[in-house]
Amino acid sequence: MTTMSWETIEEAPRPQAPAEPVLPDEVIRTDIAIIGSGMGGGTMAYALKDSGAKILIIERGHRLPAEPQNSDLDEVYLKGRYKNADTWYNGRTGAPFKPGVYYWVGGNTKVYGACLPRFRASDFEETQHHDGTSPAWPFSYADLEPYYTRAEQLFQVRGQIGEDPTEPVHSEAYPHPALDHEPDIQALADSLRGQGLHPFRMANGLDADTPEKRALCATSDGAPNEAGLKSDAEKIAINPALESSNATLMTDTKVIRLITGPDGSTIVAALAERNDQIIRIEADKFILAAGAVNSAALLLRSATKEHPRGLANSSGLVGRNYMVHNSTFFIGINPFKINRTLWQKTLGLNDWYEAGPTNPYPLGNLQMLGKLRASMLKMARSWAPTPVLKAMSDRSIDIYLTTEDLPRRSNGVSIVNDKIRIWWEPNNLEPHRELVRRVKRAVRKAGYPVVFTERMGIETNSHQCGTAVAGHDPRSSVLTPECRAHDLDNLWIADGSFFPSSAALNPALTIAANALRVADAILAAGDATERARQRAPEA
Template identity: 45%
Template sequence: MTESYDVIIIGSGAGGGTLAHGLADSGKRILLLERGDFLPRELDNWDPKPVFADGKYISKDTWYDRDGKAFQPQVHYFVGGATKLYGAALYRLRPQDFEEIKHVSGISPAWPLSYDDFEPWYSKAEQMYQVHGNGGEDPTEGHRSEPYPWPAVSHEPRIQELYDDLGKGGYHAFHAPCGIMLDEADRPRSTCIRCTWCDGYPCLVHAKADAEVIAVRPLLDRPNVTLLTGAEVTKLETDGSGRTVTGVVVSRNGEREVYQGDIVAISAGAANSAKILLNSANDTHPNGLANGSDQVGRNYTFHNCKAIVSLSKEKNDTIFQKTLGINDFYLPTKDYQWPMGNIQMIGKSNAEAMRGEQPEKTMFAPEWTLSDVAEHAVDWWLTTEDLPVPENRVTTDSGGNIHLAYSSTNDEEADRLYGELKKVLNHVGMAAHHVLRKNFYMDMAIPLAGCAHQAGTCRFGADPATSVLDVNCKAHELDNLYVVDTSFFPSIGAVNPALTAIANALRVGDHLLSRMA
């Protein structure tokens, strides 16, 4: 028997979990489908060996590159989605990111909406996810209608020293926006114990502002909200006209189940959302659902990133390191006509994480040598915008498996940003030690595996010929289908995409409340 709901949401991460939270007070019957389960709270959450070296929380999926070579993607399927292991760096896109930007490798297209359109939703998202920050420090940030709800997380002594030295050198370092449950003014009431296990780890004490803790858990006792875990959506069915989704087909506990919703919202991640639509092809939509434009799966982006470990003579005993960012090179400078991107700090190095990241280089290294390196390490994350290219795309084969064709863009800008970081490090008495391309967690043989910031496979826009979704993230070709994860991005900018996904889910949720009313 097909069960019916007012709204079915596929995926419980930054998009889907937030959307469910925004709709819950309406009283409408909401079904939240998550293919994973709750991530267990266990000591392994904070153990770098199972997290980094063993990849305990990484999915067992197999994807294929453009040549048919299999790889294991660095994706996570849990209640809360990818946010369960994200670093909770919750940046707004810069105002210029919503406009057309010229890059060395091509054009980053304009969005159909502006920064001003998104700004109120950014403020709501920051309030909801308890973002800590200081407005006005970063000269590239846009205007704010409201201040951050919490003051920025303070720098620990070694990072404060770097912050001060950067200021003396003419750089505009700022306190990075962090989503954590931390009240430094009233520490006994704080959930966060300010530990090093934030970036890339689950939070054992539920102090990270992830979608499970912030958005989903508060709904579990609501009579109008149903969460089903272990529920992988395999396809969507439509009526004869192809204009209405009439069935959400789920594989659960080895059984086929079908659910019906007046409104269906997909938020499965850019690759998996495209997979669902492509695998839902029927007579009316022979190339995949909502794919009359042939844009579903195209324009896959996931940032051109480098992780840097820098070393100095001084020991770095910092515990929570993700408090500093630099955007001096985000936009063109007087010395370089192209945007380069964002510099921020990442979680503190440790010996086990290094073994996981560089297994071949560290295989024979004694533990004490890696520990000594980690004691002197300061860790950085460099992000350059990856351009939307139609040939960078998700497709599926006859078995429904994901194939990901991808070539990197803006490599020159990324290399230039690394050069600027080396100048910064020289100024503060450090040197770059090594680079890991694309993926901080493991040095994979191919860069496709590091897909934490994936976006762009169902871009929104005003023209149905060149986009999949309209400005409210409804599929142009269907009356009741929405996509609310980062798939809707026309471009990805050069900062972490999570806050924009959260803000957009709140925006789309407001639209759906009006529609259902």
């Protein structure tokens, strides 16, 4: 394959909107258009539902059905029943791949493992890593803390303060008690604690506090949950928003371009495709929450004569600084012991998350996986006999290791012939290798002598972020600290695009908390405008 360079892509002309777009088949008018219904878009819809504004939620997929196949591992993993994303391409090699994103009402949260931690306070500060500096955010942990509390209450998070030494300050307790470990995971936690480590019960949004409920959730890490026991964005945010008289959901609708007004500083409409028709959606405010890749791609595809590099891109940073985490699947096997755990995603470990006496740089996070099964392993090792994979997974503990991926201008998103290309060269890998080494030692001491590991590649991108970074300076950021585009008066981004850094934890709760924060800023600005209008003397 021919290796391409980002410079080649950057020099290529952008597709530009025609001066007069083709006449749409339908025109829809609303006050606020939210593009995407996942964690960011769903939470925004919920937060704005009582504002009095008409809200239109636009989702390119439809509702994922609750059906027996939700927990059929062959259907989910081997047949890819719920994978509905389009093909993306490796920017450097041109090789196609299926990304780890999902187009359903609720977005990726329909299949996520419901792991909902807060970022650590240090994640919002400038931090030195092995391969460089992780930049400070334009707001602090203290600024976001009240919204973390609101997001935990909204998404019914289960957790326990005081078990993890790195846990930041909470103004209120978790709304629900932490899920306890099942016996085999409790034994692992006891061993880790005996080694001087500090395992804790992870914060999560799974209603699985009885054996009966755990049985219903046993396959829900990476798959839908038919019983509705997962705190996904459809259940928690979208459905309550639709119960108000102000919100409407439009499914199977793909936004293909944003249209600016004559002055180029305001978006006046979104063009969307639905059932082979073109729909023009006009609104006063647009909130983009399609995921870090698709949000950046839409801005790039919306280039005009006035915005030749794409909308909101005077800084040249739209699509740049793409981050996804350095991640490894880790399997420890005790050949002589069956692991009967139904849901093992209850244990976490952050002893090496921050720099300390034994690690001069941050290493990252350990969290358990829900529970690997033979079909999941078969997807990655199709050549391996299923009975062998079943014997392995029956005797395994399954771990996900995460190390921070640092922002790099050379990592990003571009559009070539209307196809999404992902440019990603992992960095900060030595701390990740050290994290894997330390966990190997600890797991073997805990009684799992056989260890298999595999680092994830470009297609594992459910934690994507950073493609429209927030900051104070328009020259070095795309968004204001309140996540409004510097270049556009009425566009906000509510997904992980705004992250200045990726931290080393699941981003879902931070996206939700920030959406609540941004919604408050939008509401406050609207209130201020209305008060000014009322004070203005009549002409």
